[in-house]
Amino acid sequence: MPDSANKIIQEIEAERVRRISLTRKDLEKSYLELEKDKFASSKRLRFAADLAGSNEIAYHYELICKDWEKDIKLHLENGFEKHGREGIEFLFEQLDKIEDEKAKIYTVYLIAEILSKLRHRDFYSLFCDELTAILISLLGTDNTILRRKLIIAFGWVGSSKEIDLLTQQMICDQDSLCRAWSATSLMQMLFHGVQSEELQAKTKLVFAKAITEEKDLYACGVIVEAAQTIFGKKWISSTAVENKESAKIEKAKKSALRFLKIFNRNE
Known part of the structure; x- marks a missing residue:
């Protein structure tokens, strides 16, 4: 192995050992310095890495809670x-x-x-x-x-046991973003162990209902986008959804409903 590669490996290991050796007192001192510097981004990132690499789990969580309470947005959760x-x-x-x-x-x-x-x-x-x-x-x-x-x-x-719960939220929740995120969570299940066939079978009717009834433009776009991933289609881009492009969302909505109608009939 070249000397340069060995040197990099040694430096990485030295940094790992340094972080493991950090005590609560060390981290408290660093946090006070960070606070004095008004949480400068470069120092904040290094401090977050030190926290995550240390054995001071309780102190790490304590600072996360402090961040939540004061809404400082240090994002110290990253690395936990x-x-x-x-x-x-x-x-x-x-x-x-x-x-x-x-x-x-x-x-x-x-x-x-x-x-x-x-x-x-x-x-x-x-x-x-x-x-x-x-x-x-x-x-x-x-x-x-x-x-x-x-x-x-x-x-x-x-798991697949929660599919019905999320479809219920997608249809019935009073908050438009809750309805939208219910759809994206159903989509996320694809990447976390739920089989596409089961997800399609359990959501095909509900997606048709949700897309038909959704009045909020953004939520409708998100639901259509989630459905296209679950059913392996391409009706709309994420950009069009985020920009709330009504014409494209309406067109995608019609395409999705046409597909789901045929899909449900063939099942």
Whole structure:
């Protein structure tokens, strides 16, 4: 191996060892310095990497909660997955202690996001089942912003057993973004272990109903886009949906309904 490659490997290993050796006191000192510098982006990124690479899981979570509470948007959640199984177990333990609804749902969302990144690990299915039960118990929240996060989380950790729940939200939720994210979560299930045939069979009628009845332009576009992925079609671009291009969304809506009508008739 060339000397340059060896040097890079040694530097990476040295940095890993340095981060593992960081204590809470070290990290607290760095955070105070970061605060004095008004959370300069370059220093913030390095600090976030130090947090994620350290063994100070509790302090990492403490700062994440502080960020949520003060809405500083440091995004210190990024990298929490590096704590692995130990980090996930720690977060589950915190759920039993949290009384504040926002903090609880944000923590649940964080666990789901981490599991999505670690779906190749042997503990993925076990933790997903545990988390799904918690998601279901919290879905009745009246806070639409929090409900959106729960619905998104279902796409990362839900199984085929949650398809009916999401189709119900896509049709009945009073919030347009909740309806839209229900569709995208159904789509996300394709990438998290749910078979396309089962997803198509269980959603074909509901997608036709949702697309027909949806009055919000953006939500309709999102639902059509999710359906096209699930059914392997191409009716609209993400750009057209994001830009709320009414003519293109309306055209895609007609194409989707025409396809679903034929698909349902042939099944």
